[in-house]
Amino acid sequence: MLAVAKVENAFENIEYMHLDMNDINIIDGKFDIVYSSIAFHYVKSFSKVLRDINYLLKDNALLIYSQEHPLTTAPKQGPIWTLDENKKPLFYNLSNYMESGERSVKWFVEGVIKYHRPFSEIINTLIEKMLEKFIGPPLKDAFIEYYNFSEDQSFQAIKYFREYFKEKGMLQNKVYEHMEQLLIKLKELGLNLIVATSKPTVFAKQILGHFKLDMYFDLIIGSNLDGTRSKKGQILLNANATYIVENVSDIFEKIVNA
Known part of the structure; x- marks a missing residue:
């Protein structure tokens, strides 16, 4: 042929x-x-x-x-x-x-x-x-890039998505097998664990709380509901800064005793 x-x-x-x-x-x-x-x-x-x-x-x-x-x-x-x-x-x-x-x-x-x-x-x-x-990418960017939405259309699409997500969608997932055992082991090793996600912080905390995993993390930080701090670079910088501010005394003590 x-x-x-x-x-x-x-x-x-x-x-x-x-x-x-x-x-x-x-x-x-x-x-x-x-x-x-x-x-x-x-x-x-x-x-x-x-x-x-x-x-x-x-x-x-x-x-x-x-x-x-x-x-x-x-x-x-x-x-x-x-x-x-x-x-x-x-x-x-x-x-x-x-x-x-x-x-x-x-x-x-x-x-x-x-x-x-x-x-x-x-x-x-x-x-x-x-x-x-x-x-992976923030929803606003994905709607604009893949569907040619205007910024206003993108925000409207996110609004519709979140109406479903906060009622059902965010809990329609499951934890990877052995994930909790891994988190327990990491905490036993004395590691500080942080969640940095482009999901809104409020949803990230609710999801981890639902699966009873929030207790293993020192900090959970994501984007804001108004669309600000949605870039992953911004989130990581904010996570580092927030963690340092909240734990400055412990960090200083470790540096002195090093």
Whole structure:
């Protein structure tokens, strides 16, 4: 197929590559459109391929794709129709729809491996992986950079987000396994622990308090609700200054006794 494409669609600005879609992370460059036709149901890790695609897309770029319908990939024995006496379809035998995972079916030949995912999993994975770029930077900056929001629009979007976040969102997470044991060990070693986050300080304290981890930290500091002190550099400087002011006598004593 590549040989035909190179003959029929040979242009200087088109490069053809023979590459497993699981390895697209090795591609260097950013693109306006990523297009995939009837392929994603052959990928074991949908989240990985979406994450790789996300990092290949320019801002405001598009992912356009098609895949085999989940109603077709669902039955573990492959799609089966119940027929009448004249061999005309009566109804489709849908089964195993909510059971994600590998399917070995006949597609021209026996043993073709596909991966079934219900619609809800597909949509949730798309939302999660295509919004990963929002993890890390302040929300205001992310809305402006990735959605071309004005500053006023960005503040309005943050307002809507926080209405949900303070009621439900901030508690819809879980602590990494063994994290509390790690914090206990660090405190036993006499270390001072500080949380510096671009989340608003008030939310950071509530989250850590909810999971009963706030007791392990000497200082919890983040951004302000009015959008100030949202840059991580500002937060780190403020955390250092605040800690020094609050613990100046202990710090001085350690220097004298060093």
